[in-house]
Amino acid sequence: MEKFVIVVEGKTDTAKIKNIFPTIATIETSGSAISPATLELIKKLSLTNKIIIFTDPDYPGQKIRDIVSSYLANNCYHAFIDKSKAIRNKKVGIAQASDEDIKTSLANVIQFTGDNNPSLSWTDYVNIVDDSNKRRILQTYYNWPPVNNKKTYKWLTYLNISQTELRTILEENNNVTNNTPQ
DSSP states (O other), X not given: OOOEEEEESSHHHHHHHHHHOTTXXXXXXXXXXXXXXXXXXXXXXXXXXXXXXXXXXXXXXHHHHHHHHHHTTTOSEEOOOOGGGSEETTEESGXXXXXXXXXXXXXXXXXXXXXXXXXXXXXXXXXXXXXXXXXXXXXXXXXXXXXXXXXXXXXXXXXXXXXXXXXXXXXXXXXXXXXXOO
């Protein structure tokens, strides 16, 4: 059986996850000023465990995700939660999400390969994803937070998404987004 270690931001995130999954190990980054010692510990644990980065759906959480993922050369998994599902009492975070939303996020982890030979060029991406609505469809499909075109493209290339797959995702999910009340 594979072992998992979930990278979270703080103690309240650990408490929330341990309440749902008592046997899963977590590592806390203690915010975006993640120490070199913590990064080394995560790297050491990645040799014998699957690392899942599950940070808050905000800018500091994204910064932590980028730091840890880069340090591990993308040899990790990512769990995302929609920001609207992680807000309570004007706070945004994993600890504010429902147990069910956390379970769903952790059941749908993805791995970025970090492939240096992307199957999708920047030009192809821009020609296919030519407006913010299409980018939003992709972000909803993958449960990603709202990010800019460069980050969306980068993540798609890490997933080795082809032009055909990209078009299929957009076509199959276009009606879902267009029928949503604004």
